[in-house]
Amino acid sequence: MSPSADAPKPSSPAEVLGLSAGQIVQEVGYDDDVDHDLRDSVEDTIGEELEDEDTQEIVDAVLMWWRDGDGDLTDAMVDTLAGLAPGAPVWLLTPKAGRDGHVAPGEVQECAEIAGLRVMSTVTVATDWSGTRLASR
DSSP states (O other): OOHHHHSOOOSSHHHHTTOOTTOOEEEESOOTTSOHHHHHHHHHHHTSOOBOTTOOSOBSEEEEEOOTTSSOHHHHHHHHTTTBOTTOOEEEEEEOTTSTTOOOHHHHHHHHHHHTEEEEEEEEOSSSEEEEEEEEO
């Protein structure tokens, strides 16, 4: 049996994102189409409500909902860095391929590089949403 087979599987979407109790998580780009089960999972896991876009807190992670047509992705990525704790992730949540608002992976990569971020991984976080983990350089 391989070591990875022994590793516990995440039991919630928030654990897939690597979030845990006590963290401060900012949410950017909230709209009616977000996955409410994912949001609830995050709030249940961290034990607090998500901070909004205007928070002045230093945050342990950012959840950034983004759809094609939402504006300048590079600028939005740069804006998330202002209150981000050193080493904390930005999770870019985009509609999956074939869904309205899908953002091409190449665009995510290009915008991240310009913003001073790097793409670390992409995971499924909800039925209609993918999460791309971005880290500062």
